[in-house]
Amino acid sequence: MQSRFMRTATGKAVVPILMAFLLTAVFTSFLSAQTAPEVYSKVKIFTESPQDLLTLREAGMGLDHGYQTEKYLEVFLDSRQMSLLKKTGLNYEVLIPDWNAYYDQNIAMNPAEMKSLQREMKKQYGVQGFEFGSMGGFYTLAEVLTELDSMHLLYPNLISARQSIGTSVEGRDIWMVKISDNPGIDEGEPEVLYTALHHAREPQGMMTVIYFMYQLLENYGTDPEVTFLVNNRELYFVPVVNPDGYEYNRQTNPNGGGMWRKNRLNNGDGTFGVDLNRNYGFQWAYDDNGSSPYTGDQTYRGTAPFSEPETQAIRDFCNAHQFQLALNYHTYSNLLIYPWGYINALPPAPDDQIFINLAVDMTQFNGYAYGNASQLLYPVNGDSDDWMYGEQTTKPKIFTMTPEVGSASDGFWPNPNRIYPLAQENVYPNLRLAWGDEVITADPLDPVPPGSVVAYSDYTTPASMLLSWSDPNALANGDTLLPGDFTIEIERDGAAIASIAGGTETYTDNGLADGVMYTYNLYTKVVATDSLSEVVSVSWTAGGAPQPSAPSNFFVT
Ligand code: 0X9
Ligand code: CA
Numbered sequence: 016m017q018s019r020f021m022r023t024a025t026g027k028a029v030v031p032i033l034m035a036f037l038l039t040a041v042f043t044s045f046l047s048a049q050t051a052p053e054v055y056s057k058v059k060i061f062t063e064s065p066q067d068l069l070t071l072r073e074a075g076m077g078l079d080h081g082y083q084t085e086k087y088l089e090v091f092l093d094s095r096q097m098s099l100l101k102k103t104g105l106n107y108e109v110l111i112p113d114w115n116a117y118y119d120q121n122i123a124m125n126p127a128e129m130k131s132l133q134r135e136m137k138k139q140y141g142v143q144g145f146e147f148g149s150m151g152g153f154y155t156l157a158e159v160l161t162e163l164d165s166m167h168l169l170y171p172n173l174i175s176a177r178q179s180i181g182t183s184v185e186g187r188d189i190w191m192v193k194i195s196d197n198p199g200i201d202e203g204e205p206e207v208l209y210t211a212l213h214h215a216r217e218p219q220g221m222m223t224v225i226y227f228m229y230q231l232l233e234n235y236g237t238d239p240e241v242t243f244l245v246n247n248r249e250l251y252f253v254p255v256v257n258p259d260g261y262e263y264n265r266q267t268n269p270n271g272g273g274m275w276r277k278n279r280l281n282n283g284d285g286t287f288g289v290d291l292n293r294n295y296g297f298q299w300a301y302d303d304n305g306s307s308p309y310t311g312d313q314t315y316r317g318t319a320p321f322s323e324p325e326t327q328a329i330r331d332f333c334n335a336h337q338f339q340l341a342l343n344y345h346t347y348s349n350l351l352i353y354p355w356g357y358i359n360a361l362p363p364a365p366d367d368q369i370f371i372n373l374a375v376d377m378t379q380f381n382g383y384a385y386g387n388a389s390q391l392l393y394p395v396n397g398d399s400d401d402w403m404y405g406e407q408t409t410k411p412k413i414f415t416m417t418p419e420v421g422s423a424s425d426g427f428w429p430n431p432n433r434i435y436p437l438a439q440e441n442v443y444p445n446l447r448l449a450w451g452d453e454v455i456t457a458d459p460l461d462p463v464p465p466g467s468v469v470a471y472s473d474y475t476t477p478a479s480m481l482l483s484w485s486d487p488n489a490l491a492n493g494d495t496l497l498p499g500d501f502t503i504e505i506e507r508d509g510a511a512i513a514s515i516a517g518g519t520e521t522y523t524d525n526g527l528a529d530g531v532m533y534t535y536n537l538y539t540k541v542v543a544t545d546s547l548s549e550v551v552s553v554s555w556t557a558g559g560a561p562q563p564s565a566p567s568n569f570f571v572t
């Protein structure tokens with residue numbers, strides 16, 4: 016029999032450390048036996064007629080995610096769903112009878128393999144802080160927290176310390192961090208939210224988010240786009256919305272592959288868990304098609320809207336902020352999904368077109384399909400996106416979308432060699448979301464530019480230019496701006512030459528060449544926030560004008 020750790024990516028056996036792993040394997044199965052994890056099977060269900068699809072829907076299996084074609088769908092089923100499927104009489108084929116055994120045999124890598132893959136990936140992707148976690152390459156919950164802490168230690172000026180936004184059913188904190196310049200200050204800049212792991216078995220979403228955070232931190236100050244966005248946005252991250260479910264997967268499957276989806280509420284009838292992505296309070300329980308009333312189902316929606324502390328935490332966090340855009344990361348299917356979830360319709364104009372434009376832009380390089388949930392998968396009610404967008408009284412509407420990262424072959428626990436590429440293909444969409452075209456129109460906290468800007472030089476001062484202007488006294492939103500709050504930044508022909516304190520209103524630029532025309536850019540910069548105004552440009556020739564000329568209208572009387 017082949018050991019779970021003998022098979023390597025290159026096919027060679029790793030004998031010297033085999034003993035240690037056999038021991039680990041024995042211990043692991045002992046642990047597993049104790050917690051008796053569900054057996055999940057990968058099944059291909061043939062749905063050749065509309066009647067077959069109806070039969071399937073009416074079987075009450077609470078199907079969630081899978082790969083579908085006209086003729087069949089491939090899904091992961093727990094034992095309860097398996098027995099329901101058998102009763103339907105539909106044709107099916109079991110592709111993988113025991114997913115976890117399959118995962119351990121075919122996907123999990125041993126530490127030596129992980130290490131060399133790690134080296135290769137870091138080199139190829141040019142990242143420093145991001146690395147593999149210990150759970151099949153994915154960070155465990157504890158490792159996510161270590162990453163957040165080390166980011167804050169390394170980049171205290173760009174990322175906040177982690178803050179709890181609430182606790183889970185089992186009392187674990189749900190952590191949030193903010194990336195922005197001056198992360199400790201609410202600068203009133205446009206706010207954008209990224210979350211992951213609503214579903215415990217979708218760790219690639221979390222890896223994608225952490226990878227993006229490192230991209231921001233490591234490229235700040237060198238990449239102009241990253242620098243602009245970090246300076247002018249407040250980017251919030253909740254990498255693990257469902258810590259209990261994720262931790263449960265670690266306990267049952269410490270090497271990765273755990274298939275628990277929901278939270279870990281004890282439903283009191285021998286079943287556990289509410290699907291957090293069916294528990295939000297917008298059109299909650301709209302029908303039984305987009306969510307399930309049955310406690311044992313994978314898509315069980317809970318006893319009431321926001322019955323779960325995890326969704327309450329996200330709700331309260333959103334209500335306390337002014338998020339304008341959000342991405343809730345899930346896996347898989349290479350999709351970008353926008354509202355509505357509960358019906359097959361788009362939000363009213365003009366928002367429908369804004370969503371489409373955003374999605375077209377964001378998916379142009381990774382090729383994800385975009386649309387609403389019904390167009391792409393199946394209807395869902397009580398999901399995060401419908402609430403974030405649809406709830407418009409307790410908070411402003413949020414342009415929220417769900418990426419489903421990875422292909423059908425990646426599944427929920429992709430091969431470790433897919434973690435970096437899948438994260439990388441979502442950096443562009445993440446950046447575009449932060450730009451928020453058509454959603455973030457003007458930053459109300461940007462200052463007003465300097466007024467009446469004049470550059471002047473004449474034959475009496477051929478080597479210098481006198482710049483003058485009137486200081487702004489407000490932000491774009493009308494808030495007062497005092498002289499001590501800002502500087503006027505000056506560029507000559509594109510290069511920064513001076514930063515002048517508010518209240519000065521003039522600057523003399525010396526050492527110029529007589530007869531040469533110079534172009535100056537002036538803009539206001541708020542000291543506390545680095546927020547910048549629009550740029551005002553003026554051009555004038557050194558010593559050039561007005562030329563001294565013979566006096567005219569000259570009379571002698
Ligand atoms: O069923 C879900 O909750 C999501 N799929 S998953 O396999 N990750 O569970 C799809 C949710 C789609 N709905 C919206 N984005 N509105
Ligand atoms: Ca900021």
Ligand code: CA
Nearest residue numbers: 246247544545
């Ligand atoms: Ca700023």
Ligand code: ZN
Nearest residue numbers: 214217345346
């Ligand atoms: Zn999901």
